[in-house]
Amino acid sequence: MDALLSGMDQLFTLSTMIAMLLGVIAGVIASAIPGFTITMAIVLTLPLTFTMDPLQGVATMLAVYVGGYTGGLISAALLGIPGTPSSVATTFDAFPMARKGEPGRALALGIWASFFGALVSVVVLIIAAPPLALIAVKLGAWEYFSLIIFAMTVVASLVGKSMLKGLMTGLLGLFIATVGSDPMMGVARFTFDSDLLANGFPFLVVLIGIFAVSQLLSEVEDAEGVKHGKALMPDDVNFNPMAALKETLSYPVNLVRSSLVGVFIGAVPGAGGSIANLLAYDQAKRASKTPEAFGTGTPEGVIASESGNSATSGGGLIPMIALGIPGSAVDAVLMASLMVHGIGVGPRLIMDHGDLVYGMFMAMLVAALMVLVVCLFSMRWFLRVTEVPKSIIVPVVLVCCVIGAFALNNRVTDIYLLLGVGVFGYVLSKLDYPLAPLVLGVILGPIAETNLRRALMSDENWTLFFTRPISLGLLLLAALSIVLAVRHHRRAKRLQAA
Template structure:
């Protein structure tokens, strides 16, 4: 074991490997900061470049892009209010209000340090507990997956803002949008109204960019027209110290560790991914907080939870891949393909037959997280220069990036029509004070829930199996308790606000 560890370390710490990993880290951060350009896209573009490398060197470079990409989505989420990747949706809830409040440096630093610690925690768990966690994940059937998604959908209740009804309506709209296009099981078109534009369905990234980016930019233009001064998106930047922010993150150990563990668990479930971990970690942080009313207004706990949760899925996704040969996400599938190109079989015998490669991947994860941290800290001032750019320049530039990202997804002009239409819908809902997060959550989780429900019913027609299988029953019970707790919290907050209003009227 020690010999394999040292052999893996020797390959990872080779000078040329470190240089390639540094380039990969920068590429992942920059790519993920562009709305619509996902981590998966960056990894796919990196794959052909690694064919001429040694197996461990190639995988190390891809892991550096992977880790950097999970953090890069934070940049546009915090500074523009537009999630760079689907796994940064919840980051916008508190990072952007914090940045708009004059603390963009603090918002970025909180996210970067949380991502770093989340990756480190997930890597430690990956090294120590890969086999048992992978065995648990592989035993889950469609019943457990559906129950898990139902539990995840209860997050809607904690993201509804001031109105529970409006939040639920937004969530239902998201679920409805997810049903447009081909049937996920049979491939038959539905709700397309014989329209060529709707026939391929509504790609999730198009919905994400339209709902968050286009509506956000339209709102910025509207605000700019009402204001007398045409300044930058984020005014009055307050100075910050990165190391002080690191201590601030460590002052929330329970939130940091809990969010990282959620990320590891979700990452170990094939097909779940960082977008679910991001929202679920944020939800649990809000539920556990003594001041849940501060969430959505720029609280550090919200940024820490969302970024630690999504970054921890990187290590969690490698657990089933390394131990069982089952990819936890699309990115892990690409990593598997890279190893197979070099003639290495991925599965239970990976650690036995190629121990130096397995331990080298563990080391590469830690090195990649350190590189991500160094790159982000040294480039922080450069990122913050975005806050000095006037709206009349940054809005059209970001709009062009969004359009390019939307078109590059499938190379379809019709996607641009969808982007504009969905952007108008998002702007309208935002103007009417409807929360956008439940809508996006419905679009993310709707297809996964439907696919697993139908698989479960096709395997076993008896619906009571959902309640007789222990893990599924526990998840459904947790979902019920989650809904009850959320409704209770909303009613309690309303009562508190009403009491404050009555007290002010009395004065």
């Protein structure tokens, strides 16, 4: 209790509150720009915290962190372009809902779901940080590989109308992930001695190209509409946050389940919000009474994806605080911030700096409240994007995408890859191939390969994948997930035929 009161006393000062408010605004805006990730925003914030007190600096970065998870919703709903990798699944239902003339509803649902997801993660963080951290630290390369296999079964629920096409694009994504340097030995693969492919396909370049460039190409198909200044969504926009709150709370099981999925995935080092976002969406679809509505603008999909990705913010802090192991790149930057101030991060952090740890817990809660208030008051301005003519919005967004792709590694070749992948994604979408499995394959491919090779290098006995209890449990869940998905697709085909 003394540590909690001391942390609150340090946190609730005017200068800290102002710094956190600015951090929230910066996180929301940065993540709404396609290609400008939460990690980039946190890295840019780090030097500004060197002159602050330890808790004030970390609280400011946490504000950017929490704001970033919600900010990706904006471009995902209004443009069909995920602002961050953790907003990929948000586009599946938020964008169709916006295209139906309800962009305000899509944003309001996402904002409330993000808030409750962050709230659940803070509660779990305070209550169960040490036990969950002990579970996470026991996961070896075998368990990580099995977890990725389970996550890849999400492809089965994202295949669209044709399972064959969905599996083909998923395998294509896995192949794209193998181009470039071998993640373990650094040996070049499938580069064909081309400088363009020497560094492979960076994940963010593929993400922006597939979702952003292909979507922008689709927007300019109507040449006459572009000439006459047609807007993205010309209908009247209604933004009713209280109605959205009631609708969000009408799915309590979905909300809590998705948040807990996000917390667990966040607590697994290296997993991150992109996996939590897709896995929460997948589980919501499987548990829904109307799974066929997913992908057409159902509120269940928006709630699941946004609560899942926001909950990873608290989950990622669990291994960092309890064990000194960063759950993601963002958590590694937070660790660096603490070390700059001479604070050692590890199992003794709670005992030696209890006031700082409890101050971080409270900072997460305050940041979630700030994000909620900022978003509810600013969404009406963001919704004005729907009134901007396509002839203006398309080139502006394309320039932002190009800048984001170039800023990732400062390579001109990434711009060429961006445009090439975008045109390829546009062709796939016109041929009715789902794009989400391809992106999922690019995300999970390197993680799966690295952990598979690491496991076999540690012990060549491949049966360990089935004899280690956690690994076996995850593989059984993956098998069950595939069986249920195949059963659902067959039943849907029979109903359609009938």
